[in-house]
Amino acid sequence: MWFDTHAHLFLVWESGEDEPLRPEDIRSKLTPVLELAQKDGVEGIVCPGIDRRTSELAIAIAELFPGLVWAAVGIHPNSASQATTRDWEKICEWATHPAVVAIGETGLDWFRDYTPREAQITWFLRHLELSWQVGKAVIVHCRDAEEDMTLALREAKRSGDLVGVMHACAAPWKTVAQWLDLGMFVSFAGSVTYSNKKLQHIREAAQYVPLDRLLIETDSPFLVPEPLRGREKICFPSHVGLTGTFIAQIRGLSVAELAEATSQNANRIFRSVKS
Numbered sequence: 001m002w003f004d005t006h007a008h009l010f011l012v013w014e015s016g017e018d019e020p021l022r023p024e025d026i027r028s029k030l031t032p033v034l035e036l037a038q039k040d041g042v043e044g045i046v047c048p049g050i051d052r053r054t055s056e057l058a059i060a061i062a063e064l065f066p067g068l069v070w071a072a073v074g075i076h077p078n079s080a081s082q083a084t085t086r087d088w089e090k091i092c093e094w095a096t097h098p099a100v101v102a103i104g105e106t107g108l109d110w111f112r113d114y115t116p117r118e119a120q121i122t123w124f125l126r127h128l129e130l131s132w133q134v135g136k137a138v139i140v141h142c143r144d145a146e147e148d149m150t151l152a153l154r155e156a157k158r159s160g161d162l163v164g165v166m167h168a169c170a171a172p173w174k175t176v177a178q179w180l181d182l183g184m185f186v187s188f189a190g191s192v193t194y195s196n197k198k199l200q201h202i203r204e205a206a207q208y209v210p211l212d213r214l215l216i217e218t219d220s221p222f223l224v225p226e227p228l229r230g231r232e233k234i235c236f237p238s239h240v241g242l243t244g245t246f247i248a249q250i251r252g253l254s255v256a257e258l259a260e261a262t263s264q265n266a267n268r269i270f271r272s273v274k275s
């Protein structure tokens, strides 16, 4: 059985448009998507919000599909410049909701400049503090910001133990090893299956992460894994097994072993980490 630790279900529907699902459409649009995922062996999905509106949607989705979908609430670094104090108050309020298993997604994105870097760091630390307050894991996005991410995590570690996931990991092993030392779990998405030379380091890291810290995800609707990449426009949670199977192969493990280990890790970090 697979556990997809990162799927933006509110963006996974029909044409994969940017516009999030309307609350009244959740059941009709997502029922077939989730039925297919379960048919393909998915037993759990974490759906992280990227702003106030989608965090609320993530909770609504988790409530409609209990036992299969859990939510994470947070403000993505690329949405942070738009967020208000009121938005953050709502995130803090929802953080204690029983369907919410993590805080995020948050992090640092130096690839886009939607939010000034200083502000991204402030928002990231805010999420880390909230995760400590409620005793839940944090879901971390890091794009082209590896060094500053390591510095921020190292600094935060002085205030408390880090419990969280580096999601859709694209960093070289040298950096990933530092994140592991700081206590983080590491999750790989469909990009680990891509054969581009430039992305070779992602595979390398996926081989070395200790099995008890390894997670997998789809990052739906993005990062369609091979061999569907280029043929399908939307990545669905049902595709998580393609990424899992690929990682099993490069690590010389059976698919069952990899599925079992990564699902156990997900259960540990998301459902048992309580204050």
Ligand SMILES: [Zn+2]
Pocket: 006, 008, 048, 105, 219
């Ligand atoms: Zn994401």
